[in-house]
Amino acid sequence: MAYIQDIATHEGEQVTINGWLYNRRSSGKIHFLQVRDGSGFIQAVMSKATVGEEAFTQADHLSQETSLSVTGTVRADARARGGYEIDVISLEVHHEAHDFPITPKEHGVDFLLDRRHLWIRTPRQQAILRVRHEVINAVRDFFNQRDFILCDTPIFTPAACEGTTNLFPVQYFEDTTAYLTQSGQLYNEANAMALGRVYCFGPTFRAEKSKTRRHLTEFWMVEPEMAYANLEDVIELAEGLVEYVVGRALDRRAAELNVLERDTTRLEKVKAPFPRLSYDEAARILIDKGLPFQHGTDLGGTDETVLSDLYDRPVCVHRYPAAVKAFYMKPDPAQPDKALGVDVLAPEGYGEIIGGGERVADYDLLVQRIEEHKLPREAFEWYLDLRKYGSVPHAGFGMGIERVVGWICGLEHVRETIPYPRMLYRLYP
Amino acid sequence: MAYIQDIATHEGEQVTINGWLYNRRSSGKIHFLQVRDGSGFIQAVMSKATVGEEAFTQADHLSQETSLSVTGTVRADARARGGYEIDVISLEVHHEAHDFPITPKEHGVDFLLDRRHLWIRTPRQQAILRVRHEVINAVRDFFNQRDFILCDTPIFTPAACEGTTNLFPVQYFEDTTAYLTQSGQLYNEANAMALGRVYCFGPTFRAEKSKTRRHLTEFWMVEPEMAYANLEDVIELAEGLVEYVVGRALDRRAAELNVLERDTTRLEKVKAPFPRLSYDEAARILIDKGLPFQHGTDLGGTDETVLSDLYDRPVCVHRYPAAVKAFYMKPDPAQPDKALGVDVLAPEGYGEIIGGGERVADYDLLVQRIEEHKLPREAFEWYLDLRKYGSVPHAGFGMGIERVVGWICGLEHVRETIPYPRMLYRLYP
Secondary structure (H helix, E strand, O other), rough: OOOOOHHHHHHHOEEEEHHHHHHHEEOOOOEEEEEEOOOEEEEEEEEHHOOOHHHHHHHHHHHOOOOOEEEEEEEEOOOOOHEEEEEEEEEEEEEOOOOOOOOOOOOHHHHHHHOOHHHHOHHHHHHHHHHHHHHHHHHHHHHHOOOOOEEEOOOOOOOOOOOOOOOOEEEEEOOOEEEEEEHHHHHHHHHHHHOOEEEEEEEEEEOOOOOOOOOOEEEEEEEEEEOOOOOOHHHHHHHHHHHHHHHHHHHHHHHHHHOOOOHHHHOOOOOOOOEEEEEEHHHHHHHHHOOOOOOOOOOOOOHHHHHHOOOOOOOEEEEEEHOOOOOOEEEOOEEEEOOOOEEEOOOOEEEEEEEEEEEOHHHHHHHHHHHHHOOOOOHHOOOHHHOOOOOOOOOEEEEEEEHHHHHHHHHOHHOOOOOOOOOOOEEOO | OOHHHHHHHHHEEEEEEEEEEEEEEOOOOEEEEEOOOOEEEEEEEHHHHHOHHHHHHHHHHOOOEEEEEEEEEEEEOOOOOEEEEEEEEEEEEOOOOOOOOOOOOOOOOOHHHOHHHHHHOOOHHHHHHHHHHHHHHHHHHHHOOOOOOEEEOOOEEEOOOOOOOOOOEEEEEEOOOEEOOOOHHHHHHHHHHHHOOOEEEEEEEEEOOOOOOOOOOOEEEEEEEEOOOOOOHHHHHHHHOOOOOOOOHHHHHHHHHOOOOOOOOHHHHOOOOOOOEEEEHHHHHHHHOOOOOOOOOOOHHHHHHHHHHHOOOOOEEEEEEHHHHOOOOOOOOOOOEOOOEEEEEEEEOEEEEEEEEEEOOOOOHHHHHHHHHOOOHHHHHHHOOOOOOOOEEEEEEEEEEEHHHHHOOOOHHHOOOOOOOOOEEHHHO
16 A cells, blocks of 8 residues: 555555546546545556456446545656556456536536535645645744744633624523634733743634635634743744745645646745835825825725735734724834734735734733723733733734635635635535 | 753853742842743842842842843752752842732632633643643644644534534524534545545534533544544554654653653553453453443443553553444444444543544445434535545544643643633633
8 A cells, every 4th residue: 555645665566546536538448547545646547458358448437536446556757747657457446436526627616615525625625735734834843943832722712802793602501601712812921921932823713794805704823922022023933934834835835836836936035034114104105006095094905915015025014003903012112102013914915914013011001901992801800910920021923824825825715725614604514 | 041941051151031030038148039931940049249239138029920030150050950050140120020829839729720821830830731732742743744634624513413412502693503613523534535644633612511520611632534544543543643642741841740740650651552442341341340330331431440540551442332422433344233433541540532433434324324313414415425426434533632631741630731721610711
């Protein structure tokens, strides 16, 4: 038994591949069987002369996604994708598939999403999922190598910390309502006070009614947090992370990016340091370009697209108006109406992939901010404790995995970046 | 700036440690400051002769969890925990903590759980969280090294696949109810048909009203699934995983296990292969021991404790009655009333850490099992598709992370194995 991904180590040997038929074409005396086994795709060449009349005829009708085991000899062939083919000696059919609904022709996206459990068998979707695997593992390796401790933050949270509009409520046994986490950050801050440098990495939930190409209701986010750190530390960490993750995808998933026909020269330019724009500079650019942008408001999706189209690397937009950012963002001492925060926008119009900054460390200021934002103080008592017992400057950020995968793969919509996307009208399969 | 964990590389050098005061004792002319920075603990020795009268007196009143930076020279000292001390040259206080509630004395568990965000600063809780970090990363490395593809399964699931009793319902926008996942397995099976060998690793949810030392409502589970695999493959994979994870904890978290006073000789015995017991053999043992166990029923917590106390390694109990196991478990052809499933019980009375087996691959049998279990067929149409289009034998398992961490750390209760445990009456902080 061998896996297609390891086929080069079996040249000249007889192997058995357990897999599925992806495609087939035949001449009178030869079947060309495209076989996939989950680890790759390979062409198995079945000649009547070798397998005999009966076996050859049996293979005549084999249909897409029939499960089968192919035994044969591995032969190098420069013309073959992957460099090898298999000369079939025998073939065992396990289960015939009839009328597999996703043929190599074009299908509408709703048709495909309804059949997501089958759609993921196709080469393009497999390639995306392998890039996703690589991105996630690269992220974890990046933080582990820097001695960050993984500290999972809870999914069930007790209070609607930032207003209930975008939260999913859960009936928690008889009398309690829990809310699904939107971000692990507040807990991350407690963890950083304990363990210094931490990260959480899990699913997060937003009940936004946005139907855009950048939104899912359930998505994965990595969030590092560092004690004794400031905005500059956050920008450097974010730059290092993005450069590393893109580099890993280029290094280890070149074949998949090729399947996706991704222009990798664009990705090769993603090297730190990234250009930086203050919010004020960004606003001036947008206004100069004639966009209907109002200074003092948050950037919208279109604004991000325009800005991120200006550079061949991600761009760091920093010091947004404090008024448009979360209550826990530290004001810039040099201009207190600005927050010490940063958003990293991916190039090629992909927009925000990272948001973060330095947090308010002062107890009284944090109480004031909670009151200004009309938030329920009692829900934040534990969070205020972090400013009561040995408060320190600290900072961190969050990076959305699906947006990063979408950008690296060059996709139009994040719905293909996760095995089972959840959206406003999409909860199946 | 240096981290305590790297202090050995700075011997003889002057360093600054940014951290918190964990403990302090003083003689007339020397303060012994126990400083922690999240990466470790170290003793900083502050002598009046070196720092001068004023600085020395200022340090007189410093209280637990005050945040401070200590600058001084690193000196090897065989008597010191960790082998090094710091001779203080100067000390900067950032924020004084007053009356930190968790003192080195004993506290009740509810008191501590209410202050979980502060409790995690203590040496014992830090050690547990570091072991958890190691276990999770070891699990991921194990599967990545074997070319399994990480494939995240959804948290929001559309139907109550195995009955609603233990599910948390979520209001999904206006008219829909979603349920939080109990297991990624059904999706894993679809993913294995696409990618061959996959795993998912995320939070799972059970609304069980169990108040036992083994239950959380929110816990993390890793679930591998393999196409073209059977029960034997699952047992071997599970053995390999458990041996590897325990070995990593012993290798890389010896200091933490020492803090936890774990008897590591017990863990060193965890080498594959593990003893195996059929359900029938296990039942006989329990009945012979005079336990009130009824042949044909599932094992209870006490039964698992008794069985797992018999061996110095984990024990694999296989071929449970099909009637007590899930509908998707493949019947044993040799004895169709038994399921081709296995539970791995951790030793020292820790009980089940892994459950898995071979799945039903036959379409008609699966339809029949769904009907027998009175499950809503329409919810399983996509799952049935996997038996319609190139069905193959496949198998997998799930391993609960918190139980593994609890066992490796030698804890009495899983509530300490996760940063913010969620239980029947516990949703805060």
